[in-house]
Structures are given as structure tokens and as C-alpha cells.
Amino acid sequence: MYAKKTTVKNRTGLHARPASDFVSAAGKFKNTQITIKRAGGDEEANAKSIVMLLSLGLSQGEQVEIIGKGEEEVEAVDSLIALIDGGFGE
DSSP: OEEEEEEOOSTTOSOHHHHHHHHHHHTTOTTEEEEEEETTOSOEEETTOHHHHHHHOOOTTOEEEEEEEETTHHHHHHHHHHHHHTGGGO
């Protein structure tokens, strides 16, 4: 298991297009289970499911934790952290 935390920077949070980009990026790691949650929270979402991700309602300024379990866990988590840190190009 590998986990890292970051803060959502983009104005719209993880909604609509950014969520779609996030799920698409997570889906590239077929042999890794990836979850995302609010840092310190209990509710987790499958990072490969747009419905689950949107259900978290993550907004700008919220700290999130991404957890990977599997063959590509480090690469998966680090790439998703970089996507969030980059503000999804906004």
C-alpha cells in the first residue's frame, strides 16, 4: 500500500471535467486498486469510478488522500497527485 496527501487547487474542485480526467488517468493502472478520500475522513471512493468520485463532492482547498494497492501503486498515486497539484490545467 502507498498513500499520499495533497490539496485540491483548481477552482471547480473535482467536479465534471476534472473528475473525468482523474478517472481516466486512474483507469490506466489496471493492476492497481486506487481509492481517494478526504484526508482524515472515513468515506472512500474508487478512483476509477466517476460516480463514486463525484459523490465525495471534493471542493477547492480540501485535502485529499490517494491510496494505491497493487503492482503500480507508487506510479499511480504519484501521477494522480501530480494531476491534482497541476490544477487539471485550469
